[in-house]
Amino acid sequence: MFQKIALIGIGLIGSSIAHAVRRNGLAQTIAISTRKPETLAEAEALGLGDIYTLDPAEAVRDADLVILCVPVGAIGAVVEAIGPALKPGAILSDVGSVKRHVIRVCGPHVPAGVHFIPGHPLAGTEHSGPASGFAELFANRWCVLTPEPDVDRDAIARLSAFWAAMGSNVEVMEADHHDMVLAITSHVPHLVAYNIVGTVADLEADTQSEVIKFSASGFRDFTRIAASDPVMWRDVFLTNREAVLEMLGRFLEDLSRLQRAVRVGDGPALEALFTRTRAIRRSIIDAGQETSVPDFGRPHE
Amino acid sequence: MFQKIALIGIGLIGSSIAHAVRRNGLAQTIAISTRKPETLAEAEALGLGDIYTLDPAEAVRDADLVILCVPVGAIGAVVEAIGPALKPGAILSDVGSVKRHVIRVCGPHVPAGVHFIPGHPLAGTEHSGPASGFAELFANRWCVLTPEPDVDRDAIARLSAFWAAMGSNVEVMEADHHDMVLAITSHVPHLVAYNIVGTVADLEADTQSEVIKFSASGFRDFTRIAASDPVMWRDVFLTNREAVLEMLGRFLEDLSRLQRAVRVGDGPALEALFTRTRAIRRSIIDAGQETSVPDFGRPHE
Ligand SMILES: NC(=O)c1ccc[n+]([C@@H]2O[C@H](COP(=O)([O-])OP(=O)(O)OC[C@H]3O[C@@H](n4cnc5c(N)ncnc54)[C@H](OP(=O)(O)O)[C@@H]3O)[C@@H](O)[C@H]2O)c1
Ligand SMILES: NC(=O)c1ccc[n+]([C@@H]2O[C@H](COP(=O)([O-])OP(=O)(O)OC[C@H]3O[C@@H](n4cnc5c(N)ncnc54)[C@H](OP(=O)(O)O)[C@@H]3O)[C@@H](O)[C@H]2O)c1
Numbered sequence: 249m250f251q252k253i254a255l256i257g258i259g260l261i262g263s264s265i266a267h268a269v270r271r272n273g274l275a276q277t278i279a280i281s282t283r284k285p286e287t288l289a290e291a292e293a294l295g296l297g298d299i300y301t302l303d304p305a306e307a308v309r310d311a312d313l314v315i316l317c318v319p320v321g322a323i324g325a326v327v328e329a330i331g332p333a334l335k336p337g338a339i340l341s342d343v344g345s346v347k348r349h350v351i352r353v354c355g356p357h358v359p360a361g362v363h364f365i366p367g368h369p370l371a372g373t374e375h376s377g378p379a380s381g382f383a384e385l386f387a388n389r390w391c392v393l394t395p396e397p398d399v400d401r402d403a404i405a406r407l408s409a410f411w412a413a414m415g416s417n418v419e420v421m422e423a424d425h426h427d428m429v430l431a432i433t434s435h436v437p438h439l440v441a442y443n444i445v446g447t448v449a450d451l452e453a454d455t456q457s458e459v460i461k462f463s464a465s466g467f468r469d470f471t472r473i474a475a476s477d478p479v480m481w482r483d484v485f486l487t488n489r490e491a492v493l494e495m496l497g498r499f500l501e502d503l504s505r506l507q508r509a510v511r512v513g514d515g516p517a518l519e520a521l522f523t524r525t526r527a528i529r530r531s532i533i534d535a536g537q538e539t540s541v542p543d544f545g546r547p548h549e
Numbered sequence: 550m551f552q553k554i555a556l557i558g559i560g561l562i563g564s565s566i567a568h569a570v571r572r573n574g575l576a577q578t579i580a581i582s583t584r585k586p587e588t589l590a591e592a593e594a595l596g597l598g599d600i601y602t603l604d605p606a607e608a609v610r611d612a613d614l615v616i617l618c619v620p621v622g623a624i625g626a627v628v629e630a631i632g633p634a635l636k637p638g639a640i641l642s643d644v645g646s647v648k649r650h651v652i653r654v655c656g657p658h659v660p661a662g663v664h665f666i667p668g669h670p671l672a673g674t675e676h677s678g679p680a681s682g683f684a685e686l687f688a689n690r691w692c693v694l695t696p697e698p699d700v701d702r703d704a705i706a707r708l709s710a711f712w713a714a715m716g717s718n719v720e721v722m723e724a725d726h727h728d729m730v731l732a733i734t735s736h737v738p739h740l741v742a743y744n745i746v747g748t749v750a751d752l753e754a755d756t757q758s759e760v761i762k763f764s765a766s767g768f769r770d771f772t773r774i775a776a777s778d779p780v781m782w783r784d785v786f787l788t789n790r791e792a793v794l795e796m797l798g799r800f801l802e803d804l805s806r807l808q809r810a811v812r813v814g815d816g817p818a819l820e821a822l823f824t825r826t827r828a829i830r831r832s833i834i835d836a837g838q839e840t841s842v843p844d845f846g847r848p849h850e
Contacts, residue, residue: 370763374830390763419763429760432749437767439807440741445826447796447803448733459730462671462691462720463833466738469770471839475830478823485811485819492811495748502748503801506740510786510793518786522779525746529675529776532764538772 249410252277254311256304256326258291260372261343262317263381266296268414271383281307283318291378305333313410315367316342321483324353336361339403343369345430345480347394347423349487363403365395368426369416370434374475387415388536394423424491431491435484436499439492441473442481550711553578555612557605557627559592561673562644563618564682567597569715572684582608584619592679606634614711616668617643622784625654637662640704644670646731646781648695648724650788664704666696669727670717671735675776688716689837695724725792732792736785737800740793742774743782 253275255262262280269275278297281304282288292300301307308314308330316323323344334340340362344350350366358364371389373380391411395404408418448467452459463471485492509517532538554576556563563581570576579598582605583589593601602608609615609631617624624645635641641663645651651667659665672690674681692712696705709719749768753760764772786793810818833839 392763425758429758429763432745432752433760433764433768435767437745437771439811440745440804441767442823442826443804443807444733444738444741444800445829446822447800449825449829450803451733451796451799457726457730459734460829460832461836462693462730463734463839466736466742466774467734468833468839469774470738471826471830471833473767473770474823474826476823476827478820478827481823482816482820486814486816489811489814493808495752496808496811498752499745499748500804502751503741503744506744507794507797510740510790510797513787513790515783515787519779519783521747522743522775522777522782524750525743525772525775526777526779528746528750528761529772531761532769532772535762538764538769 249273249406249413250275250312252279252311252313254279254281254304254307254314255297256281256307256314256316256330257318257322258282258287258296258378259317259376260380260385261369262315263291263294263296263378264371264383264385265315265317265343265381265414266291267381267383268386272413274410274413275313279307279311287378294378296378296381304330308333308335308338310335311338313339313407314341316340316344319477319480319483320344320346320349320487321479323350324357327354327357331357331359334359334362337363339363339365339407341365341367341393341407343367345434345484346488347392347426351394351396351423363400365393365399365404365407366423367394367407367411368392368430369411371416372476374472374477376477376480384415386411389416391416391418392426393418393420394426395420396423427488427491428495431488432495432498435488435492436495438473438476438481439485439496440499441470444470445474550574550707550714551576551613553580553612553614555580555582555605555608555615556598557582557608557615557617557631558619558623559583559588559597559679560618560677561681562670562686563616564592564595564597564679565672565684565686566616566618566644566682566715567592568682568684569687573714575711575714576614580608580612588679595679597679597682605631609636609639610634611636612639614640614708615642617641617645620778620781620784621645621647621650621788622780624651625658628655628658632658632660635660635663638664640664640666640708642666642668642694642708644668646735646785647789648693648727652695652697652724664701666694666700666705666708667724668695668708668712669693669731670712672717673777675773675778677778677781685716687712690717692717692719693727694719694721695727696721697724728789728792729796732789733796733799736789736793737796739774739777739782740786740797741800742771745771746775 279299280297580600581598
């Protein structure tokens with residue numbers, strides 16, 4: 249599909265792309281670049297690519313497809329460094345969880361003739377680093393592409409076909425819409441999970457009692473979400489601030505109403521909400537984005 | 550271990566106890582009672598017990614151990630109905646998610662000579678009904694018992710041994726402490742999950758755009774929590790109001806601080822919190838209460 253692909257950043261997402269490209273024969277050559285020598289050595293030991301270099305400009309030379317797989321806060325500097333080395337006609341993409349910010353900081357460094365098509369695979373786990381990737385990460389998951397209106401349609405079609413070949417369902421949407429949708433379906437839930445885990449830790453310290461030990465359903469699931477990479481998530485909140493604050497505002501308004509229902513003991517209102525939300529899960533399972541196995545299929549013996 | 554056990558209510562928890570009692574040979578006879586004829590018929594078709602009756606007083610007659618497995622809001626009426634039929638020396642327990650309220654409403658109906666030992670297995674899934682139970686549900690999970698100070702120690706030891714035989718780790722604690730710990734580790738997380746799923750549904754309706762379709766990590770997990778039984782959870786919030794409001798208050802204070810960190814772009818504060826919460830998950834995995842399998846072990850192919 250491509251002669252040479254360059255992956256800049258080789259953590260969970262970068263290494264998963266490397267595996268999926270190999271497994272599906274999507275490129276002749278995979279060039280890998282990352283910041284730290286030890287990460288590069290780990291990627292090489294895992295046999296993730298064909299070319300390994302600490303110089304991202306060298307990695308992207310002659311590449312037909314370049315995918316930036318670094319935290320959103322680091323993307324601008326990377327594009328500035330590789331811009332002059334990009335091949336005319338190449339596709340430049342990324343996997344960052346925030347899209348308007350990426351367009352804002354990368355746009356000025358993308359040379360004319362390079363097709364800049366930001367992307368975001370809605371797939372991930374709570375693990376990080378080159379050893380955490382696997383080829384099936386993107387299978388049956390959405391990959392959202394957010395090109396600006398003037399981007400070459402043929403290039404968009406080629407990048408879409410690439411993600412489809414890794415098993416993804418591709419959707420093209422406007423960057424601002426992406427950021428709004430992700431703010432409420434991913435960023436605010438992460439913020440809330442981080443917050444509750446912090447509250448529990450403080451309570452345990454305050455009361456000198458064991459709270460975490462008795463983590464039941466609810467909290468236990470929140471701790472997984474709150475175990476996600478701190479740097480990646482810091483960058484998400486720093487770069488999608490407006491949408492996150494807007495959605496957090498909606499969330500808080502609704503929570504005030506719910507708090508009041510608890511305070512006044514409004515059973516019918518509570519039951520009505522809880523019944524409505526149950527139906528929504530059905531629709532996600534039916535859409536193939538979730539499993540209905542009890543307790544996430546956690547082993548019970 | 551016991552001659553006759555009576556289970557009043559035969560949903561997820563009741564049927565899981567029935568399976569575990571059978572598998573581990575913990576009683577000669579299992580008597581089952583529930584409210585609806587169709588639920589009783591389903592339990593009978595599943596072969597969960599030996600005696601099936603719609604009259605709870607009949608079920609508990611001559612039973613050495615009675616466990617109430619109905620929603621917390623229904624417990625008082627059930628105990629009032631069975632009180633006179635309880636055998637002197639019998640142990641009366643329950644599995645309700647709130648404990649002070651259970652003591653308050655049941656206490657007056659428990660005859661002298663019956664050992665009343667409220668309990669709460671910290672185990673569950675998002676499914677309900679007699680067909681959803683399985684014998685291993687309680688394995689390696691906590692079961693908290695909250696007897697009042699004057700309860701017979703020997704009876705507590707016998708009930709503890711019963712839960713241990715089903716695989717649980719048993720902990721005896723004060724009812725108010727239980728309600729406080731569960732408010733923050735389970736009840737507030739559920740409230741927040743219900744709330745966020747509701748906010749997303751409203752947003753989808755408001756903006757006529759597809760939001761739920763792109764449910765990524767975070768929201769997807771919240772939908773599972775928010776798919777839990779509406780009646781059970783309504784009752785939890787109606788009966789553990791004080792502790793829930795107190796813990797929700799702490800949660801909201803912390804969230805205001807986090808909201809401010811996002812608003813002013815305080816990267817170091819965000820990263821520091823996110824790093825701290827990551828360590829807490831480790832401690833839960835180490836305590837054997839969670840699995841470290843990526844993405845909850847969801848199938849990726
Ligand atoms: N994890 C998820 O669930 C998920 C899902 C969808 C999208 N994403 C997005 O994917 C991107 C990568 O996430 P990931 O989960 O793969 O992270 P990761 O496993 O932590 O890997 C990050 C990679 O970026 C490099 N890197 C970190 N800081 C850098 C810097 N300042 N300059 C240059 N390189 C740097 C790291 O290299 P060194 O080790 O050499 O520093 C590493 O190769 C992020 O933009 C994230 O928003 C993540
Ligand atoms: N699910 C969990 O994760 C979990 C975890 C720990 C503890 N608990 C506690 O366990 C108890 C039962 O929960 P569950 O998950 O097993 O619920 P479930 O699957 O919905 O079963 C509830 C049972 O209670 C009966 N019931 C419901 N309303 C009743 C009423 N008004 N009067 C008499 N019987 C009634 C139902 O019988 P009919 O069908 O005949 O009405 C059914 O047999 C609750 O107190 C809950 O707090 C639940």
